[in-house]
Amino acid sequence: MKLQIAIDGKTYEVEVEVLQEDAPSRPPGYVPYPAVPSTIQSPALTRPQPKVDNGNVNEAKVCRSPVAGVVIRVNVQPGQQLQANDLMMVLEAMKMETNVTAPSPGIVKTIKVQPQDAVKVNQVLVEFE
Secondary structure (H helix, E strand, O other): OOEEEEOOOOEEEEOOOOOOOOOOOOOOOOOOOOOOOOOOOOOOHHOOOOOOOOOOHHHEEEEEOOOOOEEEEEEEOOOOOOOOOOOOEEEHHHHHHHEEEOOOEEEEEEOOOOOOOEEEOEEEEEEEO
């Protein structure tokens, strides 16, 4: 089959071979191995995964993780008074640091994570009074 293709304003005439739909796309004699489930478990699969707390939470009184990553630093303590945009903690995701700041003024009630904890997106990090 001949086709005309335009590239950068120039027209080229090319000849292509059309494969039949039922033609094998693998070389003759190819025999696929049957899928065998792995009996070896990866250490990543056996580690406890962080739980995302989506229960009855007053969204105005919590700060959630904006990314999945690892807690690098926690800069606040329970009972600490915060203003909006105060730095609460730093998360690392894909070798980039993300600052987690206070969404509004308030007092820290509990901190749900500590350094080196893995966190998921939308996981509660801090609760406010």
